[in-house]
Amino acid sequence: MFIRRRRGWELPESAATPQHWVLNRRALMGAGAALLPSAALAQRRGEMPPGPPLPPHERNPRYVAGRELSPEADVTSYNNFYEFGTSKSIWRAARRMPVRPWTLRVDGMVANPREFDIDDLIRLMPIEERVYRLRCVEAWAMTVPWTGFELSALMRLVEPQAGARYVTFTTATIPGVMPGLRQSWYPWPHVEGCTIEEAANELTFMPIGLFGQPLPQQNGGPVRVVFPWKYGFKSGKSLVRISFTDTRPDTFWPVIQGQEYGFWANVNPEVAHPRWSQATERLLGSGERVPTQLFNGYGEFVAGLYTNLQDERLWA
Ligand SMILES: Nc1nc2c(c(=O)[nH]1)N[C@H]1C(S)=C(S)[C@@H](COP(=O)(O)O)O[C@H]1N2
Numbered sequence: 001m002f003i004r005r006r007r008g009w010e011l012p013e014s015a016a017t018p019q020h021w022v023l024n025r026r027a028l029m030g031a032g033a034a035l036l037p038s039a040a041l042a043q044r045r046g047e048m049p050p051g052p053p054l055p056p057h058e059r060n061p062r063y064v065a066g067r068e069l070s071p072e073a074d075v076t077s078y079n080n081f082y083e084f085g086t087s088k089s090i091w092r093a094a095r096r097m098p099v100r101p102w103t104l105r106v107d108g109m110v111a112n113p114r115e116f117d118i119d120d121l122i123r124l125m126p127i128e129e130r131v132y133r134l135r136c137v138e139a140w141a142m143t144v145p146w147t148g149f150e151l152s153a154l155m156r157l158v159e160p161q162a163g164a165r166y167v168t169f170t171t172a173t174i175p176g177v178m179p180g181l182r183q184s185w186y187p188w189p190h191v192e193g194c195t196i197e198e199a200a201n202e203l204t205f206m207p208i209g210l211f212g213q214p215l216p217q218q219n220g221g222p223v224r225v226v227f228p229w230k231y232g233f234k235s236g237k238s239l240v241r242i243s244f245t246d247t248r249p250d251t252f253w254p255v256i257q258g259q260e261y262g263f264w265a266n267v268n269p270e271v272a273h274p275r276w277s278q279a280t281e282r283l284l285g286s287g288e289r290v291p292t293q294l295f296n297g298y299g300e301f302v303a304g305l306y307t308n309l310q311d312e313r314l315w316a
């Protein structure tokens with residue numbers, strides 16, 4: 001007999017309604033509009049819930065952002081996710097991407113290659129919240145509380161082999177919900193990469209949540225990577241595969257425009273983009289301009305990774 005296991009995320013609709021839909025609904029009803037309940041409205045638009053509630057977890061006080069959190073409404077509605085289109089307003093399209101079930105394959109040069117169901121992975125990993133700054137190469141920046149786990153914890157589970165030198169991160173390609181894939185001149189899928197030392201650094205984090213809620217699709221749900229000391233384009237979204245290799249991967253942006261975007265992409269205020277200065281950045285929400293910091297302010301954690309790499313183009 002086939003017994004269907006009821007998963008944690010298959011909750012009654014009321015329990016699964018993401019917080020911002022509830023808030024939206026309150027705001028709309030407050031305005032006196034006669035509208036469908038928000039969950040039904042979202043469903044009618046084809047929006048999919050971003051996942052089950054996060055497990056209980058705490059904020060790690062070791063990572064201090066030094067500035068206010070960006071407004072959640074801006075963080076979740078101003079995005080770069082080219083699979084859904086090149087504008088910043090892709091959040092509604094991204095919400096149509098189903099994120100359950102979801103499998104993350106971890107393979108290549110590891111002792112224990114595995115395919116993880118995302119909810120099994122979340123149960124296996126030590127989950128915590130970290131407030132990090134994120135600096136886009138376009139010179140906007142945000143400060144957000146990610147929920148997730150250190151990539152190093154996953155590495156301990158799969159055990160990279162001695163010869164593994166690089167790690168690649170591959171984003172899902174789902175033609176039915178990603179209109180951007182029709183722009184066939186881009187080298188889909190979006191592959192990102194780093195060295196094994198960068199992957200093992202304590203800052204390299206795998207978010208599954210944002211502002212205490214499951215990570216919205218537009219921000220890379222159900223699971224992404226973030227390197228807070230690098231330009232944001234290194235932080236691949238909606239990952240389906242992490243692979244360990246002995247050769248440096250051809251990553252997305254250097255393939256498209258190698259003059260402007262390199263493999264390392266560490267933040268540096270003194271190294272201008274060919275078309276604009278990187279000396280300052282614009283904060284999402286307030287629009288305030290503040291000085292850009294070397295390694296986005298994370299030099300104490302990562303500067304040591306690069307002391308033997310001075311011949312490399314580390315900054316763009
Ligand atoms: N798969 C994929 N990942 C991606 C991108 C993308 O277009 N596709 N954009 C990158 C860029 S340029 C930035 S700045 C960040 C933005 O993350 P956010 O939308 O959560 O702020 O995601 C990065 N990850």
Ligand SMILES: [Mo]
Pocket residue numbers: 080135136137138231232233
């Ligand atoms: Mo970016």
